[in-house]
Amino acid sequence: MRHLSLIILALALAHAQPALAANELGIDGEQPSQFEARAVDVLCELTGDCPQDCGAGTRQMGLLTDDGVLILVAKSSTLFAGGVLDLVAWCNRRVEVDGLLIDAEVTRFYMVQRLREPGTEKWTRARAFSHSWARANKQKNANRWFRKDPAIRALIEEFGPVGIPGAKIPVE
Amino acid sequence: MGKRADRLLPAAVLAAVLTLGLAWAGPQSAQATTRVTVTGEVIDTWCRVTAIMFAEGSAHYQCAVWCAIGGIPVSIMDEDENVYVILRVGEDDVSAANPTIARIQAHQVTVEGDLIERDGVNYLLVNRIADDQGIVNVTHEDVGIQPFGK
Numbered sequence: 001m002r003h004l005s006l007i008i009l010a011l012a013l014a015h016a017q018p019a020l021a022a023n024e025l026g027i028d029g030e031q032p033s034q035f036e037a038r039a040v041d042v043l044c045e046l047t048g049d050c051p052q053d054c055g056a057g058t059r060q061m062g063l064l065t066d067d068g069v070l071i072l073v074a075k076s077s078t079l080f081a082g083g084v085l086d087l088v089a090w091c092n093r094r095v096e097v098d099g100l101l102i103d104a105e106v107t108r109f110y111m112v113q114r115l116r117e118p119g120t121e122k123w124t125r126a127r128a129f130s131h132s133w134a135r136a137n138k139q140k141n142a143n144r145w146f147r148k149d150p151a152i153r154a155l156i157e158e159f160g161p162v163g164i165p166g167a168k169i170p171v172e
Numbered sequence: 173m174g175k176r177a178d179r180l181l182p183a184a185v186l187a188a189v190l191t192l193g194l195a196w197a198g199p200q201s202a203q204a205t206t207r208v209t210v211t212g213e214v215i216d217t218w219c220r221v222t223a224i225m226f227a228e229g230s231a232h233y234q235c236a237v238w239c240a241i242g243g244i245p246v247s248i249m250d251e252d253e254n255v256y257v258i259l260r261v262g263e264d265d266v267s268a269a270n271p272t273i274a275r276i277q278a279h280q281v282t283v284e285g286d287l288i289e290r291d292g293v294n295y296l297l298v299n300r301i302a303d304d305q306g307i308v309n310v311t312h313e314d315v316g317i318q319p320f321g322k
Contacts, residue, residue, distance in 0.1 A: 027223075043265060043267065046259070055268075057269075059259075060245050072293055074217055081242035082218075082243035082244040084243045084269075102222060107217075109245075149241055156234060156237065161234045163237075163307045164310070167230070170316050
């Protein structure tokens with residue numbers, strides 16, 4: 001079954017343009033991939049439960065290729081952030097993406113690094129989370145956002161940095 | 173226009189309307205699901221699967237919270253290393269940056285839910301968290317806090 005899906009995925013990306021700009025990370029199974037697809041709400045695609053706005057950033061997003069292959073978008077170019085806010089702006093529309101397809105032994109997903117309107121020249125870096133976070137938290141930028149985020153700080157305050165309240169933390 | 177064309181025209185228009193309608197509609201039906209019970213560690217999908225850094229248990233808890241709040245998919249990895257991407261917990265369909273899901277990062281859980289397999293990915297609609305043992309994979313004593321420390 002896995003071999004079949006790999007073949008399908010390979011066919012789906014067969015028309016992809018050669019990726020010249022994706023930033024490679026040296027991850028096992030990574031493949032620079034630039035292609036066009038439709039941005040979709042994954043839960044909608046799988047279950048038919050479809051809010052008009054793809055969940056407005058609250059649901060995982062994917063890329064549906066012309067051959068019907070659904071690719072989960074798990075990561076963006078922002079440190080420790082996913083690609084939901086980058087893709088939701090293209091909800092149910094075609095978009096051209098550039099990034100890394102990660103075909104690991106246990107699962108597969110995509111890291112989106114750039115997006116653009118098909119047929120146009122100008123790319124936008126996949127950093128929507130950074131921009132959104134900075135606006136929401138009234139910061140100039142999202143540098144080290146993960147150290148400053150109120151929801152994260154509250155969780156770390158409650159459970160400690162290793163998730164076990166009162167655990168002894170080894171000296172670095 | 174002849175009689176034959178008169179008869180065919182409405183059918184052609186109907187076919188065109190149906191074709192356009194199907195092209196613009198969303199998914200027409202839900203995919204088949206399988207009822208499953210899954211036991212495993214709640215993981216930060218990106219870091220654990222890519223092995224881009226040490227991403228197991230308590231050592232990676234802090235980073236797993238960062239990634240969950242950052243909207244990276246949260247999954248459960250069972251002892252056979254099957255990965256189940258969580259798309260829903262009960263009636264809560266927030267699967268990106270959900271603080272409730274972030275609270276159980278790195279926990280050992282047993283969940284009951286519906287599995288949907290699509291293009292090499294296991295998607296899980298959790299109906300119920302049957303058991304939550306908290307963090308049992310204590311790794312920070314050996315490797316510290318990964319990455320970046322406290």
